[in-house]
Amino acid sequence: MAFEETKTISWLDYGVFGFSLLLSIGTGVYHAIKSHLIVHRGGRSAKDEYLIGGRQMTPLPVALSLLTTFLSGILMLAIPAEMFQRGPQIWLNLVVGVFASLITAFVFLPIFHKMQATCLHEYFIHRYRSVLIRRLFSTLFLSMTIVYMSIVIYAPSVALSAVFGVNKWALVLMFGLCTTLYTCIGGLKAVVWTDSLQAVFMYGGVAALIYKGLAHPRVGGLNRVFQIASESGRLSEIWRWNADIAQYSSIWINIFSGTIWWLMFFGVNQLAMQRYVSLPSVQHARGIIFCTLLPFVILVSIVSFVGLLVLAYFHNCNPLETGQILETDHITILFARDVLQPTPGLFGLYVSCIMSATLSTLSSGMNSMAAAIYEDFLKKRLDGKITDTQAARINKLIVVLCGLIATALAFTSESLGGILRVCMSVMGAMSGPMVAIFCIAIFFPRSGVISCVISFIVSNILMAIICIVNYYEDPYKNLFLSTNTSVIGCSGLVKNPHNFTIRQQPDYDAHYGQPGTLWISRLSTHGYPLIGFILMFAIAIPMSTILKEKEMKNTRHLTWAGRKDPIPVAEQELDHFLKEIPNNFNEKSNH
Numbered sequence: 001m002a003f004e005e006t007k008t009i010s011w012l013d014y015g016v017f018g019f020s021l022l023l024s025i026g027t028g029v030y031h032a033i034k035s036h037l038i039v040h041r042g043g044r045s046a047k048d049e050y051l052i053g054g055r056q057m058t059p060l061p062v063a064l065s066l067l068t069t070f071l072s073g074i075l076m077l078a079i080p081a082e083m084f085q086r087g088p089q090i091w092l093n094l095v096v097g098v099f100a101s102l103i104t105a106f107v108f109l110p111i112f113h114k115m116q117a118t119c120l121h122e123y124f125i126h127r128y129r130s131v132l133i134r135r136l137f138s139t140l141f142l143s144m145t146i147v148y149m150s151i152v153i154y155a156p157s158v159a160l161s162a163v164f165g166v167n168k169w170a171l172v173l174m175f176g177l178c179t180t181l182y183t184c185i186g187g188l189k190a191v192v193w194t195d196s197l198q199a200v201f202m203y204g205g206v207a208a209l210i211y212k213g214l215a216h217p218r219v220g221g222l223n224r225v226f227q228i229a230s231e232s233g234r235l236s237e238i239w240r241w242n243a244d245i246a247q248y249s250s251i252w253i254n255i256f257s258g259t260i261w262w263l264m265f266f267g268v269n270q271l272a273m274q275r276y277v278s279l280p281s282v283q284h285a286r287g288i289i290f291c292t293l294l295p296f297v298i299l300v301s302i303v304s305f306v307g308l309l310v311l312a313y314f315h316n317c318n319p320l321e322t323g324q325i326l327e328t329d330h331i332t333i334l335f336a337r338d339v340l341q342p343t344p345g346l347f348g349l350y351v352s353c354i355m356s357a358t359l360s361t362l363s364s365g366m367n368s369m370a371a372a373i374y375e376d377f378l379k380k381r382l383d384g385k386i387t388d389t390q391a392a393r394i395n396k397l398i399v400v401l402c403g404l405i406a407t408a409l410a411f412t413s414e415s416l417g418g419i420l421r422v423c424m425s426v427m428g429a430m431s432g433p434m435v436a437i438f439c440i441a442i443f444f445p446r447s448g449v450i451s452c453v454i455s456f457i458v459s460n461i462l463m464a465i466i467c468i469v470n471y472y473e474d475p476y477k478n479l480f481l482s483t484n485t486s487v488i489g490c491s492g493l494v495k496n497p498h499n500f501t502i503r504q505q506p507d508y509d510a511h512y513g514q515p516g517t518l519w520i521s522r523l524s525t526h527g528y529p530l531i532g533f534i535l536m537f538a539i540a541i542p543m544s545t546i547l548k549e550k551e552m553k554n555t556r557h558l559t560w561a562g563r564k565d566p567i568p569v570a571e572q573e574l575d576h577f578l579k580e581i582p583n584n585f586n587e588k589s590n591h
Contacts, residue, residue: 009163009165009348016352017351024198028194032185032187047118057188060196067296069271069361074152076354080307084308084328086249087238088237088304089237089238091238092251093258109289111123113276119371119372128452137456142373144426147409153362154411156354156355159333172407176407180400180404184396208340213339234311246513247513248511257428260431266289267438271364306335315483317489322500425525435529436459436533444540447540448552450547451539451543458535470521
């Protein structure tokens with residue numbers, strides 16, 4: 001990063017930033033004390049209180065937590081940068097999250113909530129009687145979450161370090177260790193209530209940036225913002241109807257693949273489901289989903305709109321061409337510094353917005369990973385051997401380990417490249433099979449263990465190959481939309497307005513990738529969820545038919561057809577039965 005050190009940051013900005021950080025830690029301490037008193041009085045299980053809030057969480061903070069958990073600091077930085085660089089297709093990819101939420105409310109939630117399980121992955125025990133599938137899925141979830149958390153820590157730290165005058169590695173440690181502290185001591189309640197407070201900073205920071213941005217003379221008001229977006233070709237980019245999967249993005253790719261992408265977050269993700277089951281009933285959980293739809297659309301829309309403000313501000317003097325910054329991902333924070341710094345406290349509010357989004361994602365990831373690790377890998381061995389309080393302490397230890405590992409991995413993230421590209425490709429490659437395995441289990445009662453395991457493994461391997469090839473060939477590296485940078489436009493704005501390089505458009509249509517690269521490398525990274533989803537279905541369904549796998553008994557209530565059916569056996573009888581299941585792959589699907 002190469003920010004010019006010409007603007008000083010007010011002590012009030014540092015004060016707002018510090019206050020928001022202390023507020024998060026203080027919330028964790030408060031709920032740690034409160035939960036300890038509840039458990040000490042014999043009101044609830046220590047482990048349930050820690051992991052799922054005793055299933056008595058208040059709806060409003062849960063709703064705010066859902067909004068902030070998946071809208072990380074990466075979104076705050078990378079989405080406006082993508083709008084600036086390539087137009088509003090990314091906005092469409094975000095707003096289809098509404099469809100995913102509705103599918104979750106009517107398809108997944110009625111089935112999952114009735115299990116009353118601490119960990120979503122227990123579904124595979126009930127549905128397939130298979131510990132192997134449960135642990136395979138859990139391993140993929142844990143891998144994806146820890147990688148994402150490390151990027152979530154690193155990316156905002158780098159962007160904030162130069163403008164805030166703090167070493168990036170100090171920020172990495174600050175974000176990682178502070179989140180680990182309040183998540184460890186406070187559990188899900190601390191995570192949810194802290195998310196709620198952080199949501200205030202998120203909305204406040206973005207609102208301040210938009211208000212001050214529109215008023216800035218270099219932006220020129222709302223009409224100029226949309227005029228430049230239209231004249232530069234950004235707005236027309238959204239109307240790409242070509243169904244070819246070998247292109248950067250299109251309407252069809254974003255609608256279908258984007259829905260699967262968000263289903264991985266809202267529908268079949270431990271982070272979300274842990275919040276749903278913390279509510280007293282499925283009606284409460286569904287109501288929370290409905291309440292978050294409009295705020296979600298508003299939040300992703302205003303964050304995306306910041307990208308158009310950035311375009312108007314830098315249209316005549318692109319900092320990527322003048323050398324002020326080296327990565328597109330950093331353009332948002334440069335814009336925020338220039339626009340908000342003259343008003344003491346506002347830049348600190350926006351930095352707190354990014355930090356809040358970062359801490360929210362981290363804390364949710366740590367808490368959910370602890371639940372998954374304990375429930376999927378440790379519980380069977382420890383049940384009956386330790387007390388409930390000891391189980392809660394083990395979960396706290398797991399949170400600490402997850403936080404330390406994610407923080408350590410953040411130090412290795414420097415050479416990853418653009419943060420949006422890494423997140424979309426790596427997480428997109430995993431998300432397709434992760435959603436498909438649940439859809440197969442729910443909509444195809446005859447699917448069995450063997451077809452499920454093989455298709456899940458093979459589809460993930462194929463997606464990993466596609467992802468690696470794309471990363472190394474990088475066929476869309478020359479895809480960008482031009483700005484109007486000139487010596488006159490940069491006069492008085494940079495030190496050496498004659499010493500910059502205007503980026504030239506390539507002599508081919510970069511939207512369809514660089515000629516000569518492999519076809520699989522040009523598969524849309526935004527389309528990875530759909531590709532992985534189709535691959536798993538294409539393998540699992542024919543294999544299930546060939547193997548003549550039969551529908552398992554007493555699993556109808558876990559499928560779409562039986563979504564309204566009650567659980568057919570008492571929980572204690574089912575638990576006893578499950579303990580007798582061999583922990584190996586030889587368990588037949590028609591057992």
